[in-house]
Amino acid sequence: MEIARLSELSLQSVVDYICNGTYDNVDYKLSPNLSNQIYHSVINKTKEAPNKNIIKQIKNKLQLTKINHMYHKLNRNTMQMFRSHILDHLMIGFLDFDDFGKKYKDENDLVDVVSVLEDSTTYYCRKNLKLLTIRVQLNYQSGWAEVVGEMLPNLETLNITGIKLTGKEFPNLCKSFPKLKTLDISFCAVTNLKGISNLKNLEVLIIRGLNLATPEDMDDLFGCKKLRMLDFAKSNRNEGASVMWNYMKCGKVLEELEFLDCNGTDIDKSMVEVLMSTHKKLKTIVTLDSILDFSTIPGIELLNSSTPQLMIKSLHYYIAVNRNPFISWMLSLFRKTYLVQWTEDGDREVLRDFVRVICSAMKNFCWDPCVFYEGVKCLLEITKEGNIKGLGPMEISMLIDQLIESGTKSKTLTYDVEKLNAAYSCSWNLFHQPQILNSPLLKIKKLCWYTVDFLASKFAPSIPTKQLNILWNMLAIFDTEDAKKLCERTDLLDSLLDFLHLCNTESQVFMEEHRESINIVLEVIYSMTKVNDETAHHFINKKVQKIHAIPLMIQLSDIKWNRWPEQIKVFEILVNLTRVEKFMKRWGRYLRMNSKFLRNQLKGYYNYLNTSIGTYLATVKAYCSMTILSCLMCLPNQNKKKYYKWKIENTEMVKSCQKIQTSHISMDLEFYLSCSILHDTLKKSKYDGPVMWALLTMKAMLERDIDLVEIFKDSGLLSAVQRVRSEEKGVMKLKLEVLRLLY
Numbered sequence: 001m002e003i004a005r006l007s008e009l010s011l012q013s014v015v016d017y018i019c020n021g022t023y024d025n026v027d028y029k030l031s032p033n034l035s036n037q038i039y040h041s042v043i044n045k046t047k048e049a050p051n052k053n054i055i056k057q058i059k060n061k062l063q064l065t066k067i068n069h070m071y072h073k074l075n076r077n078t079m080q081m082f083r084s085h086i087l088d089h090l091m092i093g094f095l096d097f098d099d100f101g102k103k104y105k106d107e108n109d110l111v112d113v114v115s116v117l118e119d120s121t122t123y124y125c126r127k128n129l130k131l132l133t134i135r136v137q138l139n140y141q142s143g144w145a146e147v148v149g150e151m152l153p154n155l156e157t158l159n160i161t162g163i164k165l166t167g168k169e170f171p172n173l174c175k176s177f178p179k180l181k182t183l184d185i186s187f188c189a190v191t192n193l194k195g196i197s198n199l200k201n202l203e204v205l206i207i208r209g210l211n212l213a214t215p216e217d218m219d220d221l222f223g224c225k226k227l228r229m230l231d232f233a234k235s236n237r238n239e240g241a242s243v244m245w246n247y248m249k250c251g252k253v254l255e256e257l258e259f260l261d262c263n264g265t266d267i268d269k270s271m272v273e274v275l276m277s278t279h280k281k282l283k284t285i286v287t288l289d290s291i292l293d294f295s296t297i298p299g300i301e302l303l304n305s306s307t308p309q310l311m312i313k314s315l316h317y318y319i320a321v322n323r324n325p326f327i328s329w330m331l332s333l334f335r336k337t338y339l340v341q342w343t344e345d346g347d348r349e350v351l352r353d354f355v356r357v358i359c360s361a362m363k364n365f366c367w368d369p370c371v372f373y374e375g376v377k378c379l380l381e382i383t384k385e386g387n388i389k390g391l392g393p394m395e396i397s398m399l400i401d402q403l404i405e406s407g408t409k410s411k412t413l414t415y416d417v418e419k420l421n422a423a424y425s426c427s428w429n430l431f432h433q434p435q436i437l438n439s440p441l442l443k444i445k446k447l448c449w450y451t452v453d454f455l456a457s458k459f460a461p462s463i464p465t466k467q468l469n470i471l472w473n474m475l476a477i478f479d480t481e482d483a484k485k486l487c488e489r490t491d492l493l494d495s496l497l498d499f500l501h502l503c504n505t506e507s508q509v510f511m512e513e514h515r516e517s518i519n520i521v522l523e524v525i526y527s528m529t530k531v532n533d534e535t536a537h538h539f540i541n542k543k544v545q546k547i548h549a550i551p552l553m554i555q556l557s558d559i560k561w562n563r564w565p566e567q568i569k570v571f572e573i574l575v576n577l578t579r580v581e582k583f584m585k586r587w588g589r590y591l592r593m594n595s596k597f598l599r600n601q602l603k604g605y606y607n608y609l610n611t612s613i614g615t616y617l618a619t620v621k622a623y624c625s626m627t628i629l630s631c632l633m634c635l636p637n638q639n640k641k642k643y644y645k646w647k648i649e650n651t652e653m654v655k656s657c658q659k660i661q662t663s664h665i666s667m668d669l670e671f672y673l674s675c676s677i678l679h680d681t682l683k684k685s686k687y688d689g690p691v692m693w694a695l696l697t698m699k700a701m702l703e704r705d706i707d708l709v710e711i712f713k714d715s716g717l718l719s720a721v722q723r724v725r726s727e728e729k730g731v732m733k734l735k736l737e738v739l740r741l742l743y
Contacts, residue, residue: 073096117152130682149176157176162187170190170195183199193219197223229258287304315330316360328374363406
């Protein structure tokens with residue numbers, strides 16, 4: 001079984017404390033390395049910006065050096081938190097203009113990025129900053145590069161993907177950041193690389209999506225003598241200029257170049273052969289989505305679709321360099337190229353590598369709906385019955401953990417909703433597979449609470465059949481402490497009652513179709529109301545679509561489930577509610593008016609008692625009916641206005657008991673099971689009604705079949721009868737009659 005490391009558990013505890021607002025009790029700050037890990041976990045728990053309480057704790061208790069705020073809006077509170085740390089890495093994606101208003105925009109709607117950086121960082125932070133990613137809008141105010149260059153004299157990595165650089169802005173940028181080692185200007189509308197030779201220390205250059213139409217447009221690139229990695233991949237090789245052809249026409253060499261990304265370009269075999277002869281240090285070329293996609297060339301590594309291992313390596317590369325647009329595309333390529341046709345005879349180690357890299361992609365790009373969707377589709381192929389046998393325990397555990405994490409985060413997203421819903425639905429299909437549910441390494445608690453959270457949300461109009469089955473499987477192995485926590489979830493109870501209300505409005509055919517789900521819902525409600533008084537109290541007051549929960553249950557039992565065993569569970573739920581003092585005060589009048597329904601259940605019991613069918617179920621139903629009627633009899637007199645006085649001696653219930661049929665009673669197995677019901681009634685009931693019912697039933701059974709004496713004694717019924725105490729003479733008289741028969 002996979003066991004989390006102590007450091008992981010400790011970090012997760014701190015994350016939970018911060019999110020719950022309880023970590024400010026400590027009087028020390030954590031180290032920068034731990035602080036960065038904790039901040040990353042806290043910020044990625046939700047798509048929403050952290051609240052004031054969380055920001056306060058991060059500000060006071062952590063020492064951050066790296067902040068990635070790409071997928072969350074930057075507001076005033078977050079800015080103040082940034083200023084409390086001396087950072088070397090800062091990544092900003094969005095500004096919350098609802099908070100800032102026009103503060104960082106001019107009359108032309110251009111962003112004042114200089115002021116954004118000044119307000120987000122201190123002087124010492126700016127001098128220390130090594131990495132900056134800032135993509136707050138498409139257009140910045142002119143002249144920003146020169147000012148920011150002076151503000152950040154030690155900057156080594158700059159990513160401004162998608163920011164328009166026109167005219168002299170790109171040459172000015174190259175002059176303003178002389179220490180840059182990594183530059184990403186993808187999709188920045190740059191049409192000429194003139195000036196880039198000023199970046200003498202540049203080692204990594206990403207220029208995807210630029211329209212470099214002629215060899216002269218990239219001629220200045222060869223002045224970057226230290227360049228080791230060059231990426232000018234395009235999403236489609238037929239888009240724009242022929243990039244590789246222009247590069248080759250320059251007739252120059254980047255002597256230190258080791259890695260070249262030509263994904264979606266016009267690269268061909270002859271170009272690769274020329275590059276191998278001129279670029280002596282070149283080791284790897286990405287040739288995905290090109291005419292070399294399934295090719296191999298001796299002497300150089302081509303990352304493409306030719307083998308599963310190379311595809312996995314390609315995806316690892318794109319994850320490492322944070323290439324968002326390519327991740328979902330690569331996952332789709334995985335599925336279509338290899339996973340759909342995968343058989344159980346395939347290489348198991350490769351299949352495990354697929355799981356690891358897919359989960360890594362979903363984790364690192366958790367806010368991208370397309371990655372979530374394609375990742376789930378891949379995992380569905382991997383967990384087919386034949387394939388899952390090839391996975392190890394670690395991969396299964398990783399797969400489940402990542403699906404839960406991605407599913408949780410996806411519910412906070414507000415864009416690409418259709419794709420998100422499709423992915424979410426597919427993930428439940430995966431969880432519902434027997435090979436997943438039966439895995440000994442399944443993290444029971446995590447999946448169970450994930451399922452509970454789903455069921456506690458408003459899942460209508462869809463019927464949560466899979467989720468209810470998963471919950472039922474999990475509950476069977478829940479420990480006592482977690483079972484108690486589950487019973488406290490009134491939001492889950494509300495949602496389950498909504499489902500029962502839907503049943504009340506649908507046809508009998510609908511209920512037959514979803515009978516298994518109905519049974520699970522009733523069992524869960526029974527468990528919740530039995531264990532937790534507050535939940536039972538909530539049930540008593542609950543209103544579902546203008547109808548209260550108790551009338552809803554009785555309607556379902558009396559009309560929809562009249563001949564169903566599920567009717568018994570409704571009675572047992574009502575019995576659970578009788579222990580709540582407010583139950584009879586609130587619903588005594590309603591139950592009195594519907595007492596005919598309860599008495600009919602008793603009559604049905606006595607009819608069943610003389611047959612070999614349904615004895616056990618009828619006995620349970622009778623016990624529940626008697627318990628509820630007994631509660632009505634015990635109501636204080638002030639609550640009995642306009643009704644005849646209910647006494648044990650003259651109720652319809654007792655009259656029915658006195659009319660027990662005296663024909664022969666069958667010795668069916670179900671009949672013997674009724675002994676436990678009789679025993680529990682005599683031992684645990686706090687009302688005279690159920691006790692009298694049990695004694696009358698025993699008397700009738702013994703009078704017709706004396707062989708039952710030994711069975712009753714073995715079941716502990718003799719001692720149970722001996723312990724019966726009551727102030728009612730009728731009950732004590734009946735007790736003596738039963739004891740005479742037992743002796």
